[in-house]
Amino acid sequence: MLRVAVVGSGPSGCYTAQSLVQLDPAVYVDVLDRLPCPYGLVRYGVAPDHEKIKSLQNNLRTVLEHERVRFLGGVRIGTAGVPTARLRELYHAVVYCVGAATDRHLGIPGEDLPGSFSATQFVSWYSAHPDAVDDGFVRAARSAVVIGVGNVAVDVTRMLARGAAELSPTDMPQPALTALTASRVTDVHMVGRRGPSQARFTTKELRELAGLPDTQVEVGRDELALDPAYLDPADLPAAQRRNVEVLRGWAESPPTETPRRIHLRFFLRPVELLAEAGRVAAVRFERTAPDGHGGVTGTGQYEEIEAQLVLRSVGYRGVPLEGLPFDEQNGTVPHLAGRVLREGVVAPGEYVAGWIKRGPTGVIGTNRPCAKETVTSLLEDADILVREERRGDPLEALRAEGAEPVEWPGWQSIERAEAELGASLGRTVVKLPDWQSLMTAARGQGS
Template sequence: MKAPSHPLKVAIIGAGAAGLYATTELLRRDACARVDLFDRLPTPGGLVRSGVSPDHAARREVSAVLERMAVASGRFRYFGNVAYGRELTLDDLRRHYHATIFACGAVEDRRLGIPGEDLPGSHAATHFVGWYNAHPDQAERRFDFDCERAAVIGNGNVALDVARMMLLPIDLLRQTDIADHALDALSTSRVREVVILGRRGPAQASFTAPELLELTHLPGVAVEIDGVIPDDVPASLPASQRLRLQILHELRWRRSAPAPRRLILRFQRSAEALLGEDRVVAVRLVENRLVDDGRGGIKAEPGSTVETLEVGLVFRSIGYRASALPRLPFDDSRGVIPNQAGRVQGEDGLVQGLYVTGWIKRGPNGVIGSNRFCARETVDALMADAGSLKARPPMDLHNDLPGSLQRRGIGITDHRGWQQIDRIERERGLASGRPRRRIAARRELLAIAASGPA
């Protein structure tokens, strides 16, 4: 007589967009599957919560929608404040689950590798973004806005976010859910000019057209373009690239009304060094020329023109990078876990029962919605393997891993605890005329989560 098959039990590590998309896709595809979602922070959402700018709060709704879908299934549990490699081990996961999907993302920033990068006043954009979004790991950082000009090195959406947050009028920031400590610090900021530096030309910029278009509507901010924008945009270019160039062309020739603050987009400039003794006082720039990279693309090569730009604050925004995870293979050159369509690839072949999705799978690229298709591919692979996974059930399939962690004294935030945090943040916001007041301290988050049902 054939032994009964147990429902598929899956752990997902990382509760950002990638993990939430994988959760809902798996629950949709398998009507009996059960999913436990773990995150190292007390709150779910990942970069949807801590990376989206406060003035773009509507974009965070995707996280809430996915979360409601998962909870409605009745086969989903969330456990926060549980980190893989700290509270969770690979052996734990293998003993309790048929499969594990790693959706940890890429939380480290890429470095410039230039002299002066570690001077006071030089920061990673990822740290600044986490700071103004009340990320528990960044809440204690300090940023000195006692200068008139700041520079952002990088040409993506995060670079535009960083610049916008320094230039938005404080009255507008008071209407958002920006962290209280960031609101206090920015209210006394002396920054009146932000220069965004891109090493390549306007056509190769990484920011999207909607983010660029938003700059044209910043109250009290004049936008200037320092770079050659073609009068005629080639029809052969992708539509998104043509639209960016058209917007830049209009900005280049538009006469801006006098404004108290300026945003300057400078192209074909690379930072050679950050200058200063006790803190950053300037950035040394080299003007680049654009050449064919031999693969159908364009690369920047340093020219002979060098200049010095006086600044008191510098943010590097040249991308995110993932870190290796304990006992998992890692491609350091690409910053990803090697995989085939989501199946983890080890030195000796595919590793049974281990999968990846999101930035840890494909690298830090795409927007929030890109994770939907990425997760779908990974879940396709897992579902194709479901028969072999069920044929070899884990040793402790019927024992509850989260219960075991709680017995070890680990303060876990479950979904009810997160609802409690969410309710308190919204109530505090309502009392002060804001959408929510974010809680940054991990200890307070855990205390609220444990204080009672939502």
């Protein structure tokens, strides 16, 4: 009997567990997570108003309810938790699916001013991540700048422009809902350093901006025309061509008077965040121009955009996990087809899948083939791995290490508590936003 620990219960972890039980009829899988709740970024990264994507939780639930899969939440691995070496002693194999836990920085003056945040911090707050801090994101803001032109940038831009009628039916935590519906933000500037044909957002996400009530999307035709591919998009890949067509339509639409405006800006590179009274007050940008090789170069022309709130959305980055090798340059664990490499040599019984394996790229579905490759490698090694005897239930050993695992009934108790909270507020399900309320709910069922 092969016992495998999967560290991380997001899509990559769940797809890894699914492949294991599908391809090996005798394997048993424990899916461990630092949080008492499963689903990773599907729960804590997908925007609250994206119900169709969030419904993917139902598919992941089926994996975690499999008779040979066990969810163990609230188990920290590495620093201040169960050492990776100890985990390897408890299981024949360990697959790390820990994602990319931090964000990239701009590296410019003023980036750490009050009022300047990563998009990750903002998303965690309105998604009720228990580690999130309410920093009063929108409290004093009239104008916001979102730096980046990917789907996360579109998400946070949309959240800043949403009203109470659209946010109340979601599972957004009540404090975030109250703050966002009271927001005085009237202008949101989403800014990219390159052109519209190189933007990373998908057309579906982009089009959602035009469907926001009481909101006008503004795009400058002259700025778009700086991109040669915008002028003639015929040779662009289909996805980029559709983006350009949407932007072209908005640029040609006459302006209307609305309470809120979203400004899509291109060919502007942030060079400094400017302060007033100790807080961010504006962002200084340098105008860029295509360099003919897919990048941009500075022009020496500058522009300032007023902003009391700045959110950077310029990508994620993996962080080292104590006891595992780490490639600082790429922010990943070195591997060969998912097998962890220590100083270039395969480490028996240690594997990676998801962003910590390949970097923060792809969509949710990209994790499925990534996980399958890793599982294929693991099962090829199974005959050697099972020779190492593993006695007893790892759950008892984890408890002996000081962990207090939240099992599936504990998670179901959290779900019930969130449904009850929503009903008490006249809403649907409302997420519990902090560690104490989550653990109290979990223990109510006796995990």
